[in-house]
Amino acid sequence: MVSGRQKCRWRRCAAGLFLALLLGVVQPASAAEVRAQLDRQSIKAGETVNLIFNTPDPQQSLDADFSALETDFYILDQRSETQMSIRNGRQNTSVTKRLTLEPKRSGLLRVPSFSFRGGAVTPAMSLQVAAAPALAEGELPPVIVELELTPQEGPYYVHAQFALVVRVLYQQNLTEAKIEPPAPSQATIKLLSEVPYVANRNGQDFRVLERHYAIFPERSGELVIPPMELTGRLMERPTDRLWQPSVRGRRVRVASEPLTLTVAPRPASYGGDEWLPARALELSESFSDATSIRVGEPVTRTVIVDAVGLEENMLEAPVWPALEQARIYPDQPQGISRDDGQWVLGHREYRYAVVPDVPGVLELPELRLVWWDTQKDQEQVAVLPARRLEVLPAAVSAAPEAPASAEPLASLPASGAADRVWGPAWPWQLLSAILALGWAVSALLWRRPGAGASPDAAPKQEEVSAAKRLSELRQRCRANDARGAQQALLRWFRHDGPGRPGDSVLNWANGLAQEDLTRAIRDLDRAASRGGEGWQGADLWAAFSAWESTRGQRPTAAAPLDLYAQRPAER
Structure with missing residues (x-):
């Protein structure tokens, strides 16, 4: 028979055993082992060493914050690899992480301990780094x-x-x-x-x-x-x-x-409009054909700017003064930057169509370009000397002058190369063609309301009207009036344009070889349809003037058509 004291003892043992089992169930699993080692314990300055971490548990992450190493080491590389093997029918897996380190100094360096997920901690280690061998007297470093x-x-x-x-x-x-x-x-x-x-x-x-x-x-x-x-x-x-x-x-x-x-900065004493610092800068020129120039026939003058130590997109054209005996129409500048292996060489060409108004001697003025010589540290002026050209009379008698009230067709404001020349290329070839065709053909091709005027007055009226239409287009472009420029372009196209019957301004523009003019007319179309807000007319007039100066004999004028009769899809 079991006594009460023995029963109590058995109950205590059972409770203790139950508590031990319960604690064993809820106790977290111990952290997987992570080992760390250096592949060498001592190295020379400039050599590298590998810090290797290894664990047999594939679930154990070896990612940690290694920034503490950067105090004494460059971390050149980090690599991880997993190895699997089968031994006695059991699969074994190990994970390795390798850091390649380069010491920043010599002496005894400390590799700190690291903590990993799950509670694994590696011990701190030391690395002995010997100083690089001293150079012999007169010996240069490698x-x-x-x-x-x-x-x-x-x-x-x-x-x-x-x-x-x-x-x-x-x-x-x-x-x-x-x-x-x-x-x-x-x-x-x-x-x-x-x-x-x-x-x-x-x-x-x-x-x-x-x-x-x-x-x-x-x-x-x-x-x-x-x-x-x-x-x-x-x-x-x-x-x-x-x-x-x-x-x-x-x-x-x-x-x-x-x-x-x-x-x-740019010196306060610098007298140029544009800042042009260079080691050297020079101006030169060339002409398309300066041996036989006639009134109304354009000759191309190319002004070339070459600079050492300045890229071509920084170069500027010299400013033309106004000419009384000729009109100037600029083309789009072209440039390129090269180098001689040590210095940048900027090259830029500015082409101008020069159209003489009267026979005799035409003097193209001296062109000057202010720049800063960075070698001599002083302002310099590049000069293109004045040029005298002999202008012959036109092949056909010159046309009557436009009325004094008409605005001059050539002016050269010094506001920049893009808008420096606003004079319209008013068609000298047109005037010669009109006179050559005669009164009868003129009456047929240029029939307009008011044709009952006297035959003697018809050519002069046509010339004045053509000049007025071009002058109106120029004025609308200068005023940045999109809708006004659209209407002026339409009037010019109806009376003086080269289009075919049934054609429109946009169709004519799309067939041009001059992409600048095509693009400018499309921009005008879009701007006018949206109210004209923000439109700038300089590009349209510059492109139109360049086209007009190389137009040649004017074809038969097109019949009056609606500007947007055949509107292409906007691109």
């Missing part, structure tokens, strides 16, 4: 980075090119070399050339890679060129293994000194 500025002492101006030469000297056993391009703030960088060669410094042979950069400061003030860092690996041969080179090598990291320079 890798050298040199920077050279031109001009060396300035001055440096905003938008003006200065040259930067980056010279990397390295011994023949350097591999995996890499250097970043210069990265100054607030400046435009352009690589011009790269030249490899061999040089000897203090009796040591070096391979040299020389890069030439063009740098254009975008604003005045302090300009800093940060250090340029080169990294690579020296494949050194161990002294105890003469015929077997090292496969590991020693990493090198070399940085240049930062450069700081002061960029000057």
